Amino acid sequence: MSKIIIIGGGAAGMMAAGVAAKNCEEVLLIEKTGSLGNKLSITGKGKCNLTNTEPKISTFIEKFGVKGKFLYNCFYKFFNQDLIEFFESKNLPLKEFSGGRIYPASLNARDVVKTLIEFIKNNGVQVKLDERAVKLIISDDKIKYLITNEKKYSCDSIIIAAGGMSYPKTGSTGDGYELAKQAGHTISPLLPSLVPLKTENIPKNLVGLKLKNVKVDVYNKEKEKLASEFGEFSFTDYGLDGSAILELSRNLKNKFTKCNLELKIDLKPVLTEKKLHNRIIREAKKHGKQEYKTLLGKLLPKKMVTIFLRKTNVDPHKKIASITTEDRSELIDLLKNFTVEICRTASIENAIITAGGIKTDQINPRTMESKLVQGLFFAGEVVDIDAATGGYNLQAAFSTGYVAGKSAAGSSSNK
Numbered sequence: 001m002s003k004i005i006i007i008g009g010g011a012a013g014m015m016a017a018g019v020a021a022k023n024c025e026e027v028l029l030i031e032k033t034g035s036l037g038n039k040l041s042i043t044g045k046g047k048c049n050l051t052n053t054e055p056k057i058s059t060f061i062e063k064f065g066v067k068g069k070f071l072y073n074c075f076y077k078f079f080n081q082d083l084i085e086f087f088e089s090k091n092l093p094l095k096e097f098s099g100g101r102i103y104p105a106s107l108n109a110r111d112v113v114k115t116l117i118e119f120i121k122n123n124g125v126q127v128k129l130d131e132r133a134v135k136l137i138i139s140d141d142k143i144k145y146l147i148t149n150e151k152k153y154s155c156d157s158i159i160i161a162a163g164g165m166s167y168p169k170t171g172s173t174g175d176g177y178e179l180a181k182q183a184g185h186t187i188s189p190l191l192p193s194l195v196p197l198k199t200e201n202i203p204k205n206l207v208g209l210k211l212k213n214v215k216v217d218v219y220n221k222e223k224e225k226l227a228s229e230f231g232e233f234s235f236t237d238y239g240l241d242g243s244a245i246l247e248l249s250r251n252l253k254n255k256f257t258k259c260n261l262e263l264k265i266d267l268k269p270v271l272t273e274k275k276l277h278n279r280i281i282r283e284a285k286k287h288g289k290q291e292y293k294t295l296l297g298k299l300l301p302k303k304m305v306t307i308f309l310r311k312t313n314v315d316p317h318k319k320i321a322s323i324t325t326e327d328r329s330e331l332i333d334l335l336k337n338f339t340v341e342i343c344r345t346a347s348i349e350n351a352i353i354t355a356g357g358i359k360t361d362q363i364n365p366r367t368m369e370s371k372l373v374q375g376l377f378f379a380g381e382v383v384d385i386d387a388a389t390g391g392y393n394l395q396a397a398f399s400t401g402y403v404a405g406k407s408a409a410g411s412s413s414n415k
C-alpha cells in the first residue's frame, strides 16, 4: 500500500514527495504527463528564477498582496536561504542577479528539474508517469483512496500539487481544483495573472518595438489611476508584453469591461517637462537648420517617429529653429503621455500564474492540511496565492511543498 500519494510532479509536488519520503517508506508521485517538471523547465525563459534573496519574510510576503499572510508559517519553516542551501547541497550552484533574483549558475532550468528528480529518486519515491488522478474517495472526513485513470490506490494521505491553469500544455489544466471540490473545498475565481495585455489597433510599425526604462500608468474612463509600473515592455501583434506589463496585469484582473482602460506611457520618465522643453530649445540653438523629423529621431526609437509625425501635426520638414512653443508642448505631452487603449488581459493559457484557487481559510497554514478532510494536503499554485515576478511564486511552491510533505509524513507515521 502506498501511504502518501502526491498528485502532480511540478516544483511543489517533487519537493513534497522527496521531503515526505525522508520520513515515510511508501510515497507515490503520480504525474499525468510523460515527464516531471514540465512547467519548471520553461520558467524564467528557460533559466528558472527559483527564488529571491529578499531577507525579510514580511517584505517577501508583500509580493503576494493581502493573501500572502497565509504563507508566514510555511516561510518560517522553509524560506529562501533554506531553498538555496537545499540546491547547493545537491551540487547545483546558484547565482544571484539583479533584484535579488536567484537562478542556477548554469542558467538552465533543466538542471533544477534534474536535481529534484534525483532528490525524489534518492529518497525512494515511486513515480508513475502518464497517469491521471481523477477522484478522491473520502470516508468519515478522512482520505481513503485515490482513483486514477488506471487504478484505485488506498492511502493515508494525499497531497494535491496539480498546479494552476496556465500553460496547459505543461499538464496544469486545473484538475487540482476539481479534486479539491470533491472534498468540499471552495475555489475562489480563477483569473490570469502576470499576463500580456490585449489591445486593438496597435499600429503595425510598432510591432516588435521594445522599450526600456519607461513608466506606464493605467487609467479607467473616470480617469482614476489603477496601476503603475516602471520598466520594460514591448509591442506585439496581439498587444503589449514584457515585465512592466506582466506586473501591471496583477492589478487589472477585475477591471476590464471592454477596451475601457487606457495605458499611458511616459517615454521620458527621468526628464521633467521643463527639462524636455530646455532640451528641445538647446537642439534649436545647436542644430536649428535640421528638420523636425530629425529631432524626433533623436528623441525616439526609429519605429515611433512616423507615429509621432502623424500625431503631432507638425510639418516633418519644419526647421527645428522654427518650432513654436505650442509645437514643443504638443510633442512633450505626447512623449509623457503616449496613450494606448487596452481591452483585456490575454487568456489564462498565456499567464505566468493563475490567480485564485483553493481558498486558504480552509487550509491549515502550519501543515497545509485541509481543514475539511483529514489526510488531504495542498501545495503550490493550486492554492489561492500568487505573487509578482522575481522568484516569489516558485519559492511559494517549494515552501508549501516542503511543509505539506513533512506534515503528511508526520501524520502518516502516526497511523
Ligand SMILES: Cc1cc2nc3c(=O)[nH]c(=O)nc-3n(C[C@H](O)[C@H](O)[C@H](O)COP(=O)(O)OP(=O)(O)OC[C@H]3O[C@@H](n4cnc5c(N)ncnc54)[C@H](O)[C@@H]3O)c2cc1C
Pocket (backbone or CB within 6 Å): 007, 008, 009, 010, 011, 012, 013, 030, 031, 032, 033, 036, 037, 038, 039, 040, 042, 043, 044, 045, 048, 049, 050, 051, 131, 132, 133, 134, 161, 162, 163, 164, 166, 167, 170, 171, 172, 173, 174, 175, 176, 351, 352, 353, 379, 380, 381, 382, 390, 391, 392, 393, 394, 395, 397
Ligand atoms: C512561462 C512561465 C515562466 C515562469 N517563470 C517563473 C520564474 O522564473 N520564477 C517563478 O518563481 N515562477 C515562475 N513561473 C511560475 C511557476 O512556474 C509556478 O508558480 C510553479 O511552476 C507552480 O508549481 P506547481 O508545482 O504548483 O505546479 P506545476 O509546476 O504546474 O505542476 C503541476 C503538475 O501537476 C500535474 N497534474 C495536473 N493534474 C494532474 C492530475 N490530475 N494527475 C496527475 N498529475 C497532474 C501537471 O501535469 C504538472 O506537471 C512561471 C510560469 C510560467 C508559465
